[in-house]
Amino acid sequence: MALLLAMMLGGALACFCKEPWEFFALHAFDHLDNLDKQAEPARLCEVSVLYATGVGVCQYMGLPEKEPWESIKADTKKYVHHAKSLGIPVVLGYLCSTSIVNLETFDRNWSEEFRSQFNTPPKDWLQQDEHGKPLPSWYGGDYNPACMNHPDWRKYQKYMVKMQLELGMDGIFFDNPTVHEKGCYCPCCMEGFLRYLKSEGIEVTDTSLENLRRLAKGKGEVFKKFRCTIARDFFAEVRDYAKSLHPQAIITANNSLNLPEVLFSQCHQYAYNIKEMSKAQDFVVIEDMRTAPRTTADGKVYEMGPVYSLLNAILGGKPLVAVTIADSDYHTPPNLTNLAIFEGFAHQTNYMLWPTWQEQYRDKMMQAVRPFVLWLQKHKGLFEQSQPRQDVLLYFPFEQWVHNKECKELDITRELRRRNIQFGVASEENFEEAFKNATIIIATHQDFTPSSQKNSILKLCEMHKKHFIEVKNTSFVKEVEKCLTTPSIKLQSDGSIRGILRDTPDGVILFLYNLGVEKVSSYEDKVFSVSSVSVSVRIPSYKVSKITLSIPDREQTIATYELDQLDPKYSYLKFLIPELPLSTILTVVF
Numbered sequence: 213m214a215l216l217l218a219m220m221l222g223g224a225l226a227c228f229c230k231e232p233w234e235f236f237a238l239h240a241f242d243h244l245d246n247l248d249k250q251a252e253p254a255r256l257c258e259v260s261v262l263y264a265t266g267v268g269v270c271q272y273m274g275l276p277e278k279e280p281w282e283s284i285k286a287d288t289k290k291y292v293h294h295a296k297s298l299g300i301p302v303v304l305g306y307l308c309s310t311s312i313v314n315l316e317t318f319d320r321n322w323s324e325e326f327r328s329q330f331n332t333p334p335k336d337w338l339q340q341d342e343h344g345k346p347l348p349s350w351y352g353g354d355y356n357p358a359c360m361n362h363p364d365w366r367k368y369q370k371y372m373v374k375m376q377l378e379l380g381m382d383g384i385f386f387d388n389p390t391v392h393e394k395g396c397y398c399p400c401c402m403e404g405f406l407r408y409l410k411s412e413g414i415e416v417t418d419t420s421l422e423n424l425r426r427l428a429k430g431k432g433e434v435f436k437k438f439r440c441t442i443a444r445d446f447f448a449e450v451r452d453y454a455k456s457l458h459p460q461a462i463i464t465a466n467n468s469l470n471l472p473e474v475l476f477s478q479c480h481q482y483a484y485n486i487k488e489m490s491k492a493q494d495f496v497v498i499e500d501m502r503t504a505p506r507t508t509a510d511g512k513v514y515e516m517g518p519v520y521s522l523l524n525a526i527l528g529g530k531p532l533v534a535v536t537i538a539d540s541d542y543h544t545p546p547n548l549t550n551l552a553i554f555e556g557f558a559h560q561t562n563y564m565l566w567p568t569w570q571e572q573y574r575d576k577m578m579q580a581v582r583p584f585v586l587w588l589q590k591h592k593g594l595f596e597q598s599q600p601r602q603d604v605l606l607y608f609p610f611e612q613w614v615h616n617k618e619c620k621e622l623d624i625t626r627e628l629r630r631r632n633i634q635f636g637v638a639s640e641e642n643f644e645e646a647f648k649n650a651t652i653i654i655a656t657h658q659d660f661t662p663s664s665q666k667n668s669i670l671k672l673c674e675m676h677k678k679h680f681i682e683v684k685n686t687s688f689v690k691e692v693e694k695c696l697t698t699p700s701i702k703l704q705s706d707g708s709i710r711g712i713l714r715d716t717p718d719g720v721i722l723f724l725y726n727l728g729v730e731k732v733s734s735y736e737d738k739v740f741s742v743s744s745v746s747v748s749v750r751i752p753s754y755k756v757s758k759i760t761l762s763i764p765d766r767e768q769t770i771a772t773y774e775l776d777q778l779d780p781k782y783s784y785l786k787f788l789i790p791e792l793p794l795s796t797i798l799t800v801v802f
């Protein structure tokens with residue numbers, strides 16, 4: 213009885229322990245141009261995490277005079293309270309990690325008491341070139357980039373964090389954690405660089421600022437790696453501080469990734485190393501600017517799923533949140549919004565909505581998005597009980613970024629997804645567990661040696677009798693298909709359909725979605741339904757008791773199917789879907 217009670221309590225606790233930002237949760241920005249404070253449409257679309265501007269603008273523009281400042285704070289407090297009273301569990305404030313605008317007037321409204329806590333004036337907080345001169349902002353204009361390593365800038369940020377928590381915010385979304393592309397050579401960064409060199413076992417005898425700057429210029433790769441720890445360390449200190457005030461306080465950031473292709477190159481350019489930064493965030497936000505899943509009028513297919521697979525392998529289990537838009541248009545029409553939410557869901561990724569719709573379109577958007585999200589929420593439990601099917605394992609050594617600006621693994625995941633080959637991704641950290649269960653392993657180089665191993669990936673595959681494929685060009689797929697005689701999914705349809713299979717405790721669950729949706733305008737799209745989709749799924753059973761096809765407004769049983777037994781354990785289950793407009797979830801119970 214006691215054991216049963218403990219199990220029941222354990223189950224209940226496990227349920228309550230889940231945080232509102234974890235998968236599956238919809239996140240939303242509540243401001244765009246002249247539209248802000250969109251808590252109502254966000255709540256109606258079942259948003260759990262709202263990103264509000266609040267007092268963030270005052271942080272980088274400089275604090276206002278006392279009276280307007282008090283009024284802005286009171287207004288923010290009221291809005292946070294309002295958003296929460298609607299039922300939105302988490303409201304985040306905004307801060308820019310690096311921007312100071314109008315340096316000359318930035319501190320003009322500071323009281324003497326406020327000023328006295330800083331050892332240096334704001335003009336000393338800026339990122340510097342190798343001669344100690346302030347670096348201009350990548351934004352141009354009146355922006356000046358502050359250095360995330362400067363103790364006074366950190367102190368100023370902590371003041372803004374504390375105040376926003378006091379106004380009722382649950383945490384902070386940090387924008388632009390950017391290190392200048394020329395690299396910051398300020399004295400604080402050079403001190404940090406010296407510590408980094410020591411941690412890498414590199415001895416330095418002359419520790420003068422001049423010599424450290426010279427060393428930084430000369431040590432390309434080491435300096436690049438050090439730069440990628442600056443934002444991480446900044447978040448870590450601010451996060452510790454926030455959690456010391458409120459144990460539940462959340463810190464997250466804009467991890468950039470304006471395009472999937474820049475996964476490696478953004479580490480080189482602006483030191484946006486998602487893996488490093490993720491270590492000091494509660495969850496990780498990426499902000500794509502044009503790859504929202506869709507097909508263009510000239511037939512080009514965009515998708516984000518392949519990069520989600522790579523990212524989820526390097527975040528150490530932290531939840532991933534993605535903003536995807538098309539053609540840099542912050543408005544996304546209804547079907548394309550739902551397609552993006554579904555693609556994220558199928559890849560265990562939370563979607564970031566932009567519910568800043570112009571009034572005349574608001575109802576139309578809410579009527580499309582809300583039932584879709586409720587439908588996915590209904591399947592969340594089954595998703596969590598399931599495991600992704602993996603016919604192929606891709607080894608993704610992210611730390612190779614330092615030698616490469618191009619991430620070849622992205623092309624591989626795109627090719628595998630396009631052909632509906634079920635794959636998993638293992639990075640250095642989660643290699644062992646993934647390798648144990650894999651039969652076919654691919655990598656871009658046979659000599660890669662996972663950090664926990666003594667042998668190369670090729671040698672490991674030989675030792676454990678696994679099939680290894682070194683990817684030199686796109687023809688690797690032919691070799692994969694040759695080895696994979698009984699793939700988990702076979703789809704007969706046009707190339708716009710993607711299928712993702714997961715094994716549940718008593719069956720399988722198949723997520724199917726159609727990328728054949730075209731953007732017509734900010735609020736209109738065109739769906740090209742696919743008819744007669746023939747599906748074959750390899751299942752670990754020779755009997756089926758029920759197949760359910762679910763779409764947002766209805767569920768139906770598929771009564772007509774065939775079962776071809778492959779061996780004592782596996783069969784191919786074959787059935788036909790008469791029409792697939794956007795997406796469907798198929799649940800098979802054995």
Ligand SMILES: [Zn+2]
Pocket residue numbers: 338339340359360361362396397398399400401402
């Ligand atoms: Zn610096």
